Amino acid sequence: MFKPTAPIWCPGCGDFGVLAALKKSLSDLKIEPHKTVIVGGIGCSGSIHNNMLVYGYHALHGRLLTTATAIKLSNPKLTVIAAGGDGDGYAIGGNHFIHTLRRNPSIVYIVMNNGTYGLTKGQPSPTAQLGYEGTKEIPFEPVLTALSFLSTTFVARGFSGNQQQLQYLFKEAITHANSGKGFAFVDVLSPCVTYNDTYAEWRKMVVDANAIEGYDSSNRLKAFQTAYEIIQKGGIPTGLLYRSSGESFESMKIQGNVTPAESDIDPKHNEPLMRSLVERFR
Amino acid sequence: MTVLVGEKEKSPSARQVDDIKIMVGGQGGDGTLTVINLVGRVFKHMGLYSYDSRNVLSRIRGGHADGVIRGSAKHVLNVGDGIDVLVAFDEEAVTSAASELSENSVVIYDSSRAPLNRSLVPRSVVYEGKFGERAGTDLKRTLLKNTISFGVLCRVLGVEDKLAESVISARYSRRGEEVLSSNLSALKLGFELASQMGVRAHFVIPKLGANDTIQIDGDAALGIGFIAGGGRFYAGYPITPASEILEYLEANLPKFGGVAIQAEDEISAINMAIGASIAGVRSMVATSGPGQDLMTEGIGQAAMSESPVVIVEVQRTGPSTGEPTKHEQSDVNHVVYGGHGDFPRLVIAPADAQDCFEMGYVSLNLAEKYQLPVFVLMDQELAQNTQCTAAFDFSKVVVERGKLLNSSQLESVKEYKRYELTSDGVSPRTIPGTPNGMFQMTGNEHNEWGMVSVDKENRGSMMRKRFLKVEAAKEDLPKSRFYGDEDADIGIVSFGSNMGPILEAMDMLRDKNVRTKFLCLRTIYPLPSEELSKFLDGVRLAFFVECNLTGQLAGLVKKEVGYMDKVVSLTKYDGTGFRPSQIVSGILSGLSQAVKQS
Numbered sequence: 091m092f093k094p095t096a097p098i099w100c101p102g103c104g105d106f107g108v109l110a111a112l113k114k115s116l117s118d119l120k121i122e123p124h125k126t127v128i129v130g131g132i133g134c135s136g137s138i139h140n141n142m143l144v145y146g147y148h149a150l151h152g153r154l155l156t157t158a159t160a161i162k163l164s165n166p167k168l169t170v171i172a173a174g175g176d177g178d179g180y181a182i183g184g185n186h187f188i189h190t191l192r193r194n195p196s197i198v199y200i201v202m203n204n205g206t207y208g209l210t211k212g213q214p215s216p217t218a219q220l221g222y223e224g225t226k227e228i229p230f231e232p233v234l235t236a237l238s239f240l241s242t243t244f245v246a247r248g249f250s251g252n253q254q255q256l257q258y259l260f261k262e263a264i265t266h267a268n269s270g271k272g273f274a275f276v277d278v279l280s281p282c283v284t285y286n287d288t289y290a291e292w293r294k295m296v297v298d299a300n301a302i303e304g305y306d307s308s309n310r311l312k313a314f315q316t317a318y319e320i321i322q323k324g325g326i327p328t329g330l331l332y333r334s335s336g337e338s339f340e341s342m343k344i345q346g347n348v349t350p351a352e353s354d355i356d357p358k359h360n361e362p363l364m365r366s367l368v369e370r371f372r
Numbered sequence: 373m374t375v376l377v378g379e380k381e382k383s384p385s386a387r388q389v390d391d392i393k394i395m396v397g398g399q400g401g402d403g404t405l406t407v408i409n410l411v412g413r414v415f416k417h418m419g420l421y422s423y424d425s426r427n428v429l430s431r432i433r434g435g436h437a438d439g440v441i442r443g444s445a446k447h448v449l450n451v452g453d454g455i456d457v458l459v460a461f462d463e464e465a466v467t468s469a470a471s472e473l474s475e476n477s478v479v480i481y482d483s484s485r486a487p488l489n490r491s492l493v494p495r496s497v498v499y500e501g502k503f504g505e506r507a508g509t510d511l512k513r514t515l516l517k518n519t520i521s522f523g524v525l526c527r528v529l530g531v532e533d534k535l536a537e538s539v540i541s542a543r544y545s546r547r548g549e550e551v552l553s554s555n556l557s558a559l560k561l562g563f564e565l566a567s568q569m570g571v572r573a574h575f576v577i578p579k580l581g582a583n584d585t586i587q588i589d590g591d592a593a594l595g596i597g598f599i600a601g602g603g604r605f606y607a608g609y610p611i612t613p614a615s616e617i618l619e620y621l622e623a624n625l626p627k628f629g630g631v632a633i634q635a636e637d638e639i640s641a642i643n644m645a646i647g648a649s650i651a652g653v654r655s656m657v658a659t660s661g662p663g664q665d666l667m668t669e670g671i672g673q674a675a676m677s678e679s680p681v682v683i684v685e686v687q688r689t690g691p692s693t694g695e696p697t698k699h700e701q702s703d704v705n706h707v708v709y710g711g712h713g714d715f716p717r718l719v720i721a722p723a724d725a726q727d728c729f730e731m732g733y734v735s736l737n738l739a740e741k742y743q744l745p746v747f748v749l750m751d752q753e754l755a756q757n758t759q760c761t762a763a764f765d766f767s768k769v770v771v772e773r774g775k776l777l778n779s780s781q782l783e784s785v786k787e788y789k790r791y792e793l794t795s796d797g798v799s800p801r802t803i804p805g806t807p808n809g810m811f812q813m814t815g816n817e818h819n820e821w822g823m824v825s826v827d828k829e830n831r832g833s834m835m836r837k838r839f840l841k842v843e844a845a846k847e848d849l850p851k852s853r854f855y856g857d858e859d860a861d862i863g864i865v866s867f868g869s870n871m872g873p874i875l876e877a878m879d880m881l882r883d884k885n886v887r888t889k890f891l892c893l894r895t896i897y898p899l900p901s902e903e904l905s906k907f908l909d910g911v912r913l914a915f916f917v918e919c920n921l922t923g924q925l926a927g928l929v930k931k932e933v934g935y936m937d938k939v940v941s942l943t944k945y946d947g948t949g950f951r952p953s954q955i956v957s958g959i960l961s962g963l964s965q966a967v968k969q970s
Binding site: 091092093095123124125126127129137139140143144145146147148149150153156157158159160161163164165167168185186188189343344345346348349350351352353354355356357360361363364365367368371372 | 586587588592596599600601602604605607624626627628629630631633635636637639640641643644645646647648650651652653654655669670673677733763764766767769770771787788789790803804805806807808809810811812813814815816821822823824
C-alpha cells in the first residue's frame with residue numbers, strides 16, 4: 091500500500107488546520123480507513139487525500155462533487171468526503187456546487203476557502219475580497235447560497251484558526267452524511283499565508299452563530315437572516331448554521347435494499363428479468 | 373364531402389411485391405410516426421422484416437416531419453430507394469417526397485386544407501379525401517386523421533381489414549375504452565372513405581410465417597446489452613440522438629439495482645461515471661458530438677487514472693449545434709484523437725442492433741479488463757431507426773472484470789500498488805471498502821503507488837505502461853465483418869449503419885457485373901491493421917463509404933495503414949444516410965474515373 095505523503099503546503103497554511111481537524115474527527119468517530127474515500131480537487135488544498143491512509147482520488151479541477159456523488163450512489167456504505175478549494179468549488183465547479191445542493195447526496199464537502207488561486211500564484215478567486223489583486227467583482231457568498239436552497243440539510247462554516255470549532259463541525263458533518271441525511275457542506279476559512287494572508291483580519295471578523303443566544307440552527311429563515319446580518323455588519327458568520335433532515339439523493343435513486351456496488355451482475359441470474367425487457371419489442 | 377378518385381391507373385391489377393416502402397409525411401404533431409408504427413405492427417404480423425426511419429425537425433411541434441417504413445421478405449437494414457406509397461397530410465409532404473416516388477406509386481392525400489396539385493405527382497395514382505375534416509366533424513378529434521389514413525393505406529396495401537383492426541386494438545387497448553373505441557371508429561371511417569374513393573388493392577404482399585425477431589432501435593438495444601453485462605451506473609445529459617439511452621436506462625436500470633442519473637451537463641456525467649467506476653460499479657455515459665466536446669477532459673482523466681468507463685457517442689450532424697436530429701458520421705477523428713496529451717483508448721463501432729446489444733456488454737468487459745475509456749461509436753440512423761433483429765441471446769453474455777482483487781486475493785499480493793508496472797500494462801485494482809486495499813488514484817502523472825511524480829524515468833515507464841494495454845486489448849476487440857466475393861478486386865470499407873445500404877448496393881452492382889467485397893469495421897481504434905492490409909492487398913480500389921465531408925475513416929486508414937493509391941472516399945454529408953443507389957452510382961463513377969486516369 092502507499093504511504094501517505096507530507097503536505098505540500100507553505101508553513102503556516104490554513105490547510106494544516108483542516109487536515110488536523112479532519113484526521114482527529116475521523117479517528118474520534120472511529121471511521122474505518124478502508125471504508126473512507128476522500129476526493130480531492132485541483133489546487134493546494136486538493137492534495138489533502140495524499141496525506142491520509144484512505145482510499146483517495148484526485149478529481150479533475152472543479153469536478154470533485156460529481157465524482158463524490160457517484161461514489162456515494164454506487165456504495166452508500168462508504169464515508170465519502172470531497173475536499174477542495176474555493177476556485178475549484180465556486181468558480182470552475184460552480185455549476186456542480188449548485189446541483190449538489192439541489193440533490194442532497196450524503197457526502198461531506200469541505201471547501202478550504204482562501205479567496206485566492208495560490209497554486210497559480212495569487213489570482214483572485216470568486217470569494218476574493220473586493221479589490222484583492224484589483225478585482226472588481228463582489229465576492230461569492232457560499233453559505234448564503236447554500237442556505238437559499240430549499241433542499242440543503244447541513245450548512246456550516248469553520249475557521250482553520252479555531253481547531254475546536256472545526257473538529258466539532260467536521261464530526262457533525264460526517265455524522266450527518268453517514269446517517270444518510272444528506273449533503274454536509276462546510277466552508278472553511280483557510281488563509282493562504284503567501285498570497286492572501288487574512289489570518290489577523292478573519293480572526294477579528296468571525297462570529298460564531300452558535301454562540302448567539304437563542305440561535306436556532308433548525309430554522310432556515312433565521313439562519314439566513316442571522317448570517318446575512320453578520321455579513322452586513324462586516325463580520326463572517328461561522329458555526330453550524332443550519333441542520334435539518336430531508337431525503338437524500340441516494341435514498342431516492344436506489345430502489346430497494348441493494349446498492350449498485352452490491353447488485354448481482356451475474357448474467358445467468360439476471361436472464362429471466364432480461365428476457366422480460368425484450369418482450370416489449372416483439 | 374368531395375371525393376376525387378385517381379384517374380391515372382397505369383396498372384389495374386395488384387402488383388406482387390416482396391419489398392415495399394411507405395412514407396408518411398405531414399407537420400410535426402400530425403401523428404405521422406404513429407402511422408409508421410402501426411404499419412410496422414402489420415408487417416410483423418405478416419412475417420415481413422421491417423425497417424423504419426424518421427425525419428423530424430428539432431422542434432416539438434410543427435415543421436415538416438416524415439417517416440419511412442419498409443417491409444421486406446428479406447432482412448433489410450435501410451429504407452432503400454424510392455417510395456411506393458405516400459401518405460401525405462399536406463402539400464409539403466408531397467413536394468418533399470415527389471422526387472423519390474417510384475413508378476406506379478400511390479399517393480394518399482388529406483385534402484382537408486386544399487386539393488392536391490396533381491402536377492406534382494404525374495406518375496402516381498392519387499386518392500384524396502378530407503381525412504382531417506371528417507375526423508373533426510364525425511369523431512370530434514382532428515388528430516384521428518392518422519388512423520383514418522391508416523385504414524385507407526391498409527386497403528391500398530391489400531391488408532385484410534381484420535388485421536388492421538387487431539393492430540389498432542393492440543395499440544390502444546391499454547389507453548382506455550374511449551381511446552380504443554374512437555380509434556376503431558376512425559379506422560372504420562377510413563375503410564368507408566376508401567370504398568367511396570374507389571380504392572383498390574395495388575399490392576399483393578406475401579404473408580410469411582412468423583419469425584422470431586424483435587423490432588428495436590440501436591439505442592434501446594445498447595441499453596439492454598449494458599444492463600445484461602452488469603452495467604449498474606449511467607449518467608447522461610439529454611441530447612439527440614442519444615436521449616433514448618438515458619430514458620431507457622432511467623426506466624429500467626433501477627429494476628436491477630442500478631442507478632441512472634440525468635446530470636447537469638456532460639462534464640458532470642463523465643465524472644460521475646468515473647466516480648462509479650472507482651467505487652467498483654460498471655458505468656457508462658452516452659452523448660452526441662456537442663456533449664462529447666464537454667466530456668473530452670474527463671476521457672483523458674479516465675485514461676490517466678486508469679478508470680474503466682464506457683462512452684457511447686451517437687454521431688449527428690456537426691459542427692457546433694449542427695442539425696441536431698440529422699445523421700452524420702463526422703466524429704471519427706473526435707473519438708480517436710480528442711483530448712490533450714497521449715492516452716490510450718479503444719473505439720468500437722456497432723453496425724446493427726445485434727451489434728449494439730453485444731457491444732453494450734463487450735465494451736464493459738474491455739473497459740474493466742484494460743482499465744481505460746472505451747468508446748462505442750454509433751450514428752443517428754443506427755441509434756434511432758427501428759430494425760428487425762433476432763431476439764437477443766442472453767446466454768452469450770459474459771462478465772469479465774479483469775484484474776479486480778477481492779480481499780482474499782489481495783492477501784496473497786506481496787505489495788499492493790494501484791499502478792504496478794506489469795508485462796501487459798494492466799495493474800491489479802481494488803475497490804473502496806476492501807480492507808488493506810487503499811489506493812491513491814489521480815489524473816496527475818504518478819508513480820506505481822499513485823503518488824504524484826515528475827520523475828523522468830517514471831514518466832516514461834508510466835506512459836509506456838498505459839499504451840501497453842492497447843496492445844494487449846487488440847486480441848479482444850470486435851472483429852470486422854466480411855461480405856461479398858473473396859476474389860473481387862473492388863473493395864468497400866465502412867462502418868456503422870452504412871452496412872445496410874452497402875449490402876444492397878453490392879447486390880445491385882453484381883446485377884451490373886461489378887463484383888465487390890466489403891469489410892465492415894467494428895473496431896475503429898486501434899485500427900485492425902492486419903485485417904485491413906490483407907483486404908486492401910487483395911483489391912484494385914477500395915471505396916471508403918462514410919457520412920462526412922473529409923473522409924475521416926479513410927484519412928485514419930491512410931495514416932495508420934497506408935494504401936494511399938487504393939483508397940477512394942465516397943462521402944455524403946447532407947444530413948441523411950446513404951441509399952443503395954447512391955453507393956452504386958458513387959462506385960460506378962469512381963470506377964470510370966479510375967479507368968480514365970489509367
